[in-house]
Structures are given as C-alpha cells and as structure tokens.
C-alpha cells in the first residue's frame with residue numbers, strides 16, 4: 001500500500017489553501033495582452049469571424065491602402081525602399097520596419113520566385129499543402145532548393161543584400177540569433193485578411209520593451225500594393241507598445257505595404273501587421289524568414305526537419321543558424337553540448353553528429369547503468385565525445401579528482 005500523504009499535500013488541502021491566493025505572475029501570463037487593450041481601444045481592428053462577411057467602407061483595419069494614398073499617412077514620411085543603411089537604422093527604430101531596395105537582383109528574384117511557384121503547385125497537386133483562409137504556407141524551404149539554404153546563410157550570390165541584412169540583424173538583436181522559420185506565404189484571390197498581430201506574440205504576454213527578440217525578413221517577390229495584398233502594417237506600433245508598457249491605446253490605421261519585386265523588408269517583431277486581402281486575379285508570393293534570440297523555441301523544428309542530404313552538406317553557419325550548436329543552456333543531447341559555446345563549428349556542442357547517427361539508425365542512448373556492469377552496446381555519446389568534445393580532457397581530470405577521494 002502506498003504510504004499516506006501528509007495532509008497538507010492532498011489535492012483537497014491544496015485547493016482549500018488556494019482560494020483567493022494572490023497569483024500576479026499567472027495573472028500576467030493569462031492577461032491576453034496586448035490584444036485585450038488593443039481591441040478595447042480599437043474595436044475596428046478586430047479580425048472578422050470566420051462566418052462574417054468582409055465589410056468595406058466602414059473603416060475596418062483590412063480596408064486600407066498604400067501610405068501615399070492614405071488620408072492619414074500620405075503627408076508623413078514613412079520608410080520607402082532604398083539602399084542607405086543609415087536611413088534603415090532610423091526607419092527601424094522609428095517605424096519598426098525598413099525596406100531594402102534591390103535586396104534581390106532581378107535574376108535572384110526570378111530564381112526564387114520560379115522555385116516557389118513550382119513547389120507550391122506541386123504541393124497543392126499532391127494534396128499536402130498547408131492552407132488557411134488567408135494564405136498557403138509553404139514550409140520547410142530549407143529542403144526545397146539549394147537557393148533557400150543559401151538565403152538562410154545570407155550568401156550574396158543568392159541574396160545580394162545578405163551582408164547588409166546580417167549587419168542590421170546583429171545590431172537589432174545581437175549576434176547569435178537563429179532562424180525561427182523560413183517559409184513562403186502565398187495569398188490567393190479572394191483570401192480573407194489575417195488578424196493584426198505581433199510576430200513576437202510567440203513569447204506570450206511577457207513584455208519585451210527594451211529591444212526586439214524577434215525580427216522578420218520578408219522577401220517581396222512581386223510588386224505588392226493595396227490590390228494584390230501588400231502586407232498590412234501599423235507603422236510605429238512597436239513604439240506605441242513600448243510606451244503602453246506592453247499594452248496598446250488608440251492606434252493609427254494600418255497601411256498596405258507598397259514595394260517593388262526584389263525588395264526585402266525587415267520588421268521588428270513588436271510591430272502590428274497582418275496578411276491583407278488579395279483583390280487581384282493572381283497568387284501573390286512572399287517569403288517570411290523570422291529570426292529570433294536563441295532562447296526561443298523554433299517555429300520549424302529544424303533539428304527534425306532538415307533532410308540528411310542537406311545536413312551532410314550544411315555549412316557551419318547554416319547549422320548554427322538552425323539551432324544545431326548546443327550550449328549548457330539549450331539543445332543538449334544526453335548532456336552533449338554542456339561544454340558548448342553555442343558558436344559555429346564548436347565540436348563541444350555540434351549536435352548534428354547525434355542527429356546523423358540517429359538518421360543512420362545507429363544512435364544508442366544511455367539508459368540505467370550500474371557500476372561494474374558495462375552496457376551491452378557502447379553509448380553513441382561516448383563516441384561523439386571522443387571524436388568531437390575537446391573539453392572531455394577537462395572532464396576526465398575532474399573524474400580523476402573524484403576517484404582519488
């Protein structure tokens with residue numbers, strides 16, 4: 001018979017002692033902010049319910065236009081596509097986004113665009129496509145073309161503004177950011193608008209006021225405007241969020257993004273935005289590549305997603321950017337990574353070795369061990385340590401110190 005619990009540990013006693021308990025942390029986590037305050041102050045920003053018809057001419061958030069035609073915004077100097085990095089820094093701080101003109105050369109743009117068109121069609125034909133009322137999402141591009149891998153490491157032969165993008169992301173979030181996801185968003189004629197949201201909403205109701213933890217890199221592959229669904233953006237909303245201490249008061253209206261093909265938009269994860277209605281007769285393709293501070297769980301599980309073929313040829317940079325460099329705080333495999341720096345190429349935390357062994361069906365985990373009873377099969381960890389973990393030398397010295405006691 002199981003020993004009886006002390007009375008204070010019983011379900012009934014805990015429940016009785018929890019009535020009216022102060023729970024300020026839980027209250028914050030469940031506060032539904034910043035959307036609760038946003039919709040209270042701006043009811044016209046609420047997303048239409050799935051069975052609701054879209055309403056035009058009544059000031060709904062999705063019923064908007066590009067900045068230069070917008071009565072509220074037309075005389076305000078919002079970001080436009082350019083190549084001046086100093087202007088981009090100012091735009092990012094003031095408006096929460098900037099537009100990099102010709103970030104893709106026409107050839108680069110065409111290569112990516114055509115690859116997406118073909119892949120998206122093939123996935124729809126196979127019936128495996130992921131769609132919502134707002135768009136088709138084409139996930140795991142990392143496996144769907146070498147050009148995407150090269151974009152993920154910002155090679156200038158794939159994305160000519162790669163170095164500039166890396167520099168700005170380093171400045172916005174410190175180096176060591178990693179990919180959250182790399183996908184295409186394809187809006188289709190007659191699609192419904194996405195609700196306005198912050199992409200950093202994945203960190204919940206915690207307040208990130210001092211600096212962004214998430215940035216989106218948006219590849220504009222066709223000219224976009226108010227007709228074909230240029231992304232809805234509330235310029236400067238990241239600053240309103242900061243001023244509101246993680247809540248929102250009354251906000252100005254969103255605009256539709258207007259930008260030529262080949263532009264890349266960098267957007268602070270705190271900026272309110274959403275997919276727009278596509279009123280054209282054609283599909284509209286963009287890529288959204290979100291990057292995050294590395295403590296954030298990835299939207300695409302790159303550890304499981306990336307194909308063995310891509311992994312076998314992966315650069316140290318790709319592995320690093322996709323979360324394959326463990327350190328003592330994240331992504332360890334059976335402890336491997338505890339000595340890791342999290343930096344590219346560091347063998348003390350290169351968990352790709354574990355993944356490749358698993359892929360080959362050769363990975364042997366450590367189970368229950370007893371002194372003097374050798375395991376039936378050598379744990380794979382031991383082999384990985386011997387081959388790749390330079391800090392094992394120090395670990396052995398420490399083991400010896402305990403043995404000497």
Ligand SMILES: [Fe+2]
Nearest residue numbers: 197198199273
């Ligand atoms: Fe978004």
